[in-house]
Amino acid sequence: MLTAITREVSPGLARCELTHLKRRPINLKAAIRQHRAYCQCLAQLGCNLIALPAEPGLPDSVFVEDAAVVLDELAVITRPGAESRRGELAAIEEALTPFRQIERIRAPATLDGGDVLHAGSTLYVGITSRTNRQGVAQLREIVQPHGYRVKSVSVTGCLHLKSACTFVGQETLLINRGWVDEELFGGWNLLDVDPAEPAAANALLVGETIVYPTAYPRTRSLLEDHEFIVKTVDNTELAKAEGGVTCCSLILSS
Numbered sequence: 001m002l003t004a005i006t007r008e009v010s011p012g013l014a015r016c017e018l019t020h021l022k023r024r025p026i027n028l029k030a031a032i033r034q035h036r037a038y039c040q041c042l043a044q045l046g047c048n049l050i051a052l053p054a055e056p057g058l059p060d061s062v063f064v065e066d067a068a069v070v071l072d073e074l075a076v077i078t079r080p081g082a083e084s085r086r087g088e089l090a091a092i093e094e095a096l097t098p099f100r101q102i103e104r105i106r107a108p109a110t111l112d113g114g115d116v117l118h119a120g121s122t123l124y125v126g127i128t129s130r131t132n133r134q135g136v137a138q139l140r141e142i143v144q145p146h147g148y149r150v151k152s153v154s155v156t157g158c159l160h161l162k163s164a165c166t167f168v169g170q171e172t173l174l175i176n177r178g179w180v181d182e183e184l185f186g187g188w189n190l191l192d193v194d195p196a197e198p199a200a201a202n203a204l205l206v207g208e209t210i211v212y213p214t215a216y217p218r219t220r221s222l223l224e225d226h227e228f229i230v231k232t233v234d235n236t237e238l239a240k241a242e243g244g245v246t247c248c249s250l251i252l253s254s
């Protein structure tokens, strides 16, 4: 059985952190509607939803992925690189405690869950403005005893590693090679996003289905040509806050 932890969109979303995007008006009602449809999609795919209430004082708190790295054996509460996001951790830890042993990343390390790409027994970790080398080292120390390898990856041009590359099943990574050095990903099949859709590499695998933004029809066709099962969601409003489909849930087997 799968559990998905989500958090409702903050009414303070307009004050979100932005790193690579210019601030544009966000339609809060539409963002809430789109996020509800995303949650329904997860439920239709068999997830038991734990929906945390909105946090008006935490603009980015809908992006629960950044607060934790959840593996079968344990959950690692992160230390987000943006100070404004550190208040997000307590509720996520509370939600995860019934399911997993909890470990924590500690200062001066920083780590955003969006920088951690789990593929097989490897955790690829992006070095970005949010995740530093101490974060990678601490994560390695925590997960190595459980049989995971941790490899650091340089990322340029986007917020998180998972903006540039995600695991989509069938031994395949969906990737924008312009934002990440693909050399480290030997052993996986690499499927390139359509060049007209540089932000299209963020895809969320739930069971056998890829939850995928409506905004990238060309890359969606590529995925379907390769016989992936794709279910689309509209996340155009949260995308203005630099959030993708992986960002809005923590999915764990329970």
Ligand code: GLY
Pocket: 016, 017, 018, 019, 060, 063, 082, 159, 241, 242, 243
């Ligand atoms: N707005 C998402 C983030 O910067 O973390």
